[in-house]
Amino acid sequence: xPELHTDLPVFCEVDGHYDPTPFFLTRDMFGGMPFEVAGxxxxxxxxxxxxxLHIHECPEVYLLVSPTPGGARIEVTVGDExxxxxxxxxxxxxxxxxxRFVTLEAEQGSYCFGLLVTSA
Amino acid sequence: xPELHTDLPVFCEVDGHYDPTPFFLTRDMFGGMPFEVAGxxxxxxxxxxxxxLHIHECPEVYLLVSPTPGGARIEVTVGDExxxxxxxxxxxxxxxxxxRFVTLEAEQGSYCFGLLVTSA
Numbered sequence: 726x727p728e729l730h731t732d733l734p735v736f737c738e739v740d741g742h743y744d745p746t747p748f749f750l751t752r753d754m755f756g757g758m759p760f761e762v763a764g765x766x767x768x769x770x771x772x773x774x775x776x777x778l779h780i781h782e783c784p785e786v787y788l789l790v791s792p793t794p795g796g797a798r799i800e801v802t803v804g805d806e807x808x809x810x811x812x813x814x815x816x817x818x819x820x821x822x823x824x825r826f827v828t829l830e831a832e833q834g835s836y837c838f839g840l841l842v843t844s845a
Numbered sequence: 846x847p848e849l850h851t852d853l854p855v856f857c858e859v860d861g862h863y864d865p866t867p868f869f870l871t872r873d874m875f876g877g878m879p880f881e882v883a884g885x886x887x888x889x890x891x892x893x894x895x896x897x898l899h900i901h902e903c904p905e906v907y908l909l910v911s912p913t914p915g916g917a918r919i920e921v922t923v924g925d926e927x928x929x930x931x932x933x934x935x936x937x938x939x940x941x942x943x944x945r946f947v948t949l950e951a952e953q954g955s956y957c958f959g960l961l962v963t964s965a
Contacts, residue, residue, distance in 0.1 A: 727923040728937040729930060749908055750960075755937040759879040759964050762908060762935075788869055788882060792954055803847040810849060815882075817848040817875040834912055834954020840870075844879050844964060 728755055734765060741779020752843055759844030767797065767837045770828040778802060778825045784842040785818040787826070790835065797835035800827045848875055854885060861899020872963055879964030887917065887957045890948040898922060898945045904962040905938040907946070910955065917955035920947045 734747030750762035789812045791797040797812040802825040810816055812835065818824045828837070854867030870882035884907075909932045911917040917932040922945040930936055932955065938944045948957070 726926060727921060727928055729921075729928070729934055731931065731934045733933040733935065749910070749933065750906060750935055754935065755904075755906060758904075758906060758960075758962060760960070762960070765910070766912065784875075784878075786870060786875060786878060790869070790885070790956065792886065801847060801849075806846060808847055808849070811851065813853040813869065814849055814851045815853065815870055815874065836910065836956065840878075840880070840882070842878060 730754055739763070739776075740781070742776040744775065746775070749838075759842065761841040761843055762838055763841065764838040765836060767799075767828045767831045767835050768833050771831055772827070772829075774825060774827045776825060778823045780821050780823050781818075781841065782820060784820045785824075786840040786842070787814075787816040787818065788836075788838040788840060789814045789816075791832055792834040793832060796830075796832035797837070798829040798831075799837060800829055802826070850874055857883075859883070859896075860901070862896040864895065866895070869958075879962065881961040881963055882958055883961065884958040885956060887919075887948045887951045887955050888953050891951055892947065892949075894945060894947045896945060898943045900941050900943050901938075901961065902940060904940045905944075906960040906962070907934075907936040907938065908956075908958040908960060909934045909936070911952055912954040913952060916950075916952035917957070918949040918951075919957060920949055922946070
């Protein structure tokens with residue numbers, strides 16, 4: 726039987742986030758991968774940030790996708806810069822860099838995943 | 846300006862795949878992450894496998910998501926085992942293990958990502 730997890734997402738506390746954060750891959754799955762996967766659908770998060778400006782000890786890559794190109798737009802704050810990013814996109818958040826994102830628009834079937842580089 | 850990529854996906858040849866494979870994160874982005882992200886939407890891939898049974902040199906984690914739980918189902922072959930997996934799910938494919946998947950069902954907004962562990 727392949728190793729698999731279906732009881733997902735699991736909710737974990739993340740420093741700086743308002744609520745427990747959904748994870749699809751955590752460090753205790755599959756013997757420990759060098760990254761974790763948080764996030765999920767965002768259509769219900771328009772105008773509702775999940776965290777204030779905060780830092781992680783590890784680098785992170787956001788992955789933003791939607792059924793239609795441009796179907797999701799997020800406002801990403803990284804350090805003292807603010808940029809609007811449209812799907813599909815990946816954004817690099819260096820370790821210990823204050824960041825925050827706000828969903829501006831997200832059609833059904835849009836996702837934003839945070840890929841946390843735990844090996845770094 | 847945060848580091849970001851929006852000209853996505855990029856298409857790369859992957860051993861064992863029939864056609865160039867869409868990637869959202871490759872080893873040459875962001876100074877090199879310990880993983881790559883391939884795949885994407887799968888609603889158009891029902892009954893159309895993208896590869897025959899094949900191996901990669903690195904471990905891989907599949908991430909299967911859909912707007913509705915159970916809205917996507919894939920048949921995953923790992924070694925000599927076949928299992929049907931419903932969304933949401935993650936599946937571990939160890940390095941050098943023959944694998945293949947076929948999309949059995951996928952509502953609009955379903956995605957399957959292959960997270961390739963390139964650091965291993």
